[in-house]
Amino acid sequence: MSERDPVTVIGLGLMGEALAGAFLGAGHPTTVWNRTAAKADRLRAQGALVADSVADAVAASPLVVVCVSDYTAVHGLLDPLGPVLYDRVLVNLTSGTSQSARETAGWVAERGGTYLDGAILAVPQAIGTAEAVILFSGPRPAFDRHEPALRSLGPGMTHLGDDHGLSSLYDVAVLSLMWNILNGFLHGTALLGAAGVPATAFAPVAKTLIETVAGWVTGYAGQIDDGAYPALDSTIDTHLAAMEHLIDESVAARVDVELPRFIEALAARAVAAGRGGDGYAALIEQFRKPAEA
Template sequence: MTSTKTPVSVIGLGRLGAALAEAFLANGHPTTVWNRSPGKTEDLAAKGATVAGSLTKAIEASPLVLTVLAHHGAVRELLDPVVGSLSGRTLLNISSSTPEDIRKLATWAQGHGADYLDGAVMAVPQAIGSADAQVLYSGSTAAFDSYGEQLGVLGAARYVGEDPGVAELYSYALLSAGYGTLFGFLHGTAMLDSAGVRPTEFLALAVPWLNGMVAFLSEIARETETGDYSTGESSLDINLFALENIVAASRTAGVDPAFHLPTVDAVRKRIAAGNGDESASSVFEVMRTRG
């Protein structure tokens, strides 16, 4: 029986690349794999993958070619000598880089006759193929229209726009929000540690507090999107007072306050411009300044 599943080629078999290839195999996709170190292909071959004898053969085996390498430069370096074989195919890059570098990679691929999609995986490798995995895609609309539904085997597939760099930008924005929460929690934990409070004791209060902050994000989004900071309940002046007290308390406790100092500087800058009575979210106008 002929498979109706799109054949795919996965180039680069680190933990993430191997997990992606396994998800395709588990869902019936004819899957070809290639890696500089042949030993990494053995487990996948045992699960039904075809091991390509060369990089060119790996590319030519499938209309959809995934590169799962360290960064965009590694993709260019690897594919440059065989770039002619990309013509007429879709290159799906899962390698992380800056959005601008990804745009350059897309232009390079398109200049050699390939459609280009970029994928930002918002999951650890062991979650690939599960309900917990999400992959953001940007680039060629036609390519996503062709393959988006089948890419759902990797995790929830969401197309975020034609700009090839925007999926990666989304991923960094999500990580920024997550890191702010993670490292903010660790900073608070360090402050309380100076008074002998266990992290698990802090957790009991932190979780409901942070859930309340998350619920407030819709209002933050509305204010920043409209540029109307006049109706917020918490002004910059009030928040600067709190931030400066956090910094002072940190120093007294022997805790490095560096995590909060950039925010303090941004708030002070906005207040110095005469906006102290605005909502705290108006610090967005300082953050968005493009120098």
């Protein structure tokens, strides 16, 4: 018999199966459930107990981890259960919004349970390794109680605070970062491609610059928190002039110009607001404005 806490995993897609496998690998008695029962076969062979119903799966463990397609699916599975959530800690690793996380936390509390929201910043193959980054938010005592079990998913995990919505907010903030980096690379690749430069030739240069820019983030973060944006290397006025060159080159190369025009418009608004002599981090003031402004 294992002395480790039992865990239940609901949802056995690629990520859910990886989560359950990590718990099993760390020695936790693991109960699983999936709408398509055959998806549990590999886990059953590894020692998992396959529950006959969602209610049985929840009842089997004090820690219940859910990883399904969306919050609608979460509620579709759990809404009918009633009191079975009482005294359970429900960890939801399903992607969604901060509002959905907070609403689900209230819903779980009404049923006598405790809710932790989570965000997985890793591919399924990384679960259980040092490469897995997982964020949690919700009551700290519940996280502390089950931290040893949750660390089976990977040592790179962080509790962000008691606000249930923080995990989802961090998740989409990281996605914004990822998409903006990739879109910049793709636009630059298209621009060079018009001159016959292969993407593989641009990639090493792009990687070096991405790493250089990553080194600026900590300093920019301090400026943003202080509300002061010294032009340590270049002003927004100078950046704006270079942005116009990017637009001209994009037009000449006949590649899509929407992204560089947005970048220029953002900087132009900052200049109009009196920020032309500030450093680039001052653009945060433009991002903070509501869309209608």
